[in-house]
Amino acid sequence: MELDLLDKKILYELDLDSRTPAIRIAKKVKASKETVIFRINRLVKNGFIKGFITTLFTSHLNRFYYKLFYKFTKTNPEIDKKIINFVRDYEKTAWFGSFEGSYDIAFLILAESVYDLDDFLSEFRNLFGDYILEQEIHTMTSVHRFNLKFFYQTKRTIHSKYPKILKEPKIDKIDYEIIKGLANNSRITILELAKRLRIDSGTVIYRIKKLKQKEILGTHILAINFDKFKVQHIQINFKLRNNKSIDKIIEYFSHHKNATFATITLGKYDLAVELVVNDNQELRQILDKLKERYSNEILDHDTFLIIKEYKVTWFPYHM
Secondary structure (H helix, E strand, O other), rough: OOHHHHHHHHOOOOOHOOOOOHHOOOOOOOOOHHHHHHHHHHHHHOOOOOEEEEOOHHHHHOOOOEEEEEEEEEHHHHHHHHHHHHHHOOOEEEEEEEEEOOOOOOEEEOOOOHHHHHHHHHHHHHHHHHEEEEEEEEEEEEEEOOOOOOOOOOOOOOOOEEOOOOOOOOOOHHHHHHHHHHHHHOOOOOHHHHHHHHOHHHHEEEEEEEHOOOEEEEEEEEEEEEHHHHHEEEEEEEEOOOHHHHHHHHHHOOOOOEEEEEEEEEEEOEEEEEEEOOOOOHHHHHHOOOHHHHHHEEEEEEEEEEEEEEEOOOOOOOO
């Protein structure tokens, strides 16, 4: 399946707000409601769209993301499969992918504390410690999400920043189920949520409004399959001279058509940026321009090719 301009416009609008009703998207892209619904269903069926996601202010759930990188040795296909299954199925894994570069895999754990993280590390080492060659852990203190622009360029730029101040959430079971439902399917309707929770639609609308006011619910976006777009998914970790340059570099990437994410981290590196590129030449051009602009601030960088994503969710949270 080859994407045409209408497909790209629909994808773009969905990534700006994946809860937007088909009738509103139809007006924006100048197509009929029926055509938009058909196109969305086709994009899902053909694997371009992996899911409709609601992002969360995880710090306002009193949790931090920890990003773990691993390099293995002396494994075999059976051991590799066991590692993949364990990390993917772990209830607190938010994102998991395999890399080409200095590390074999990386994944995000949503943990309440370092002790919570240590529970995972202890179990992981007990099972696979004989195969771990290198381990690196980054604490993610701030997450920045940029709307997808690489397949359809306009001047509209959405830069969503997620706060780093921890707050203990005041949510009940109904709030929890609403968050869970929207996190894993942002296009679920109010009526579907109400039916699932056995409450009236007005209560669902009120609860969602309050959760947004509390800055627990974030933006509604897309999870896409980058392979389907025939692009390479890249992560670049930067070591910077000082923290004063972080905001400038993030602002630079927020307007860049190739950038998707930026995360501020504590660890070996200070900043991680995710990009999509057509090939190594395009990546080199991006890095050359960046170095030319911020040569005095970037001390070092490490580039990874994300080969495959095994899991993407913003809500590996349990009450």
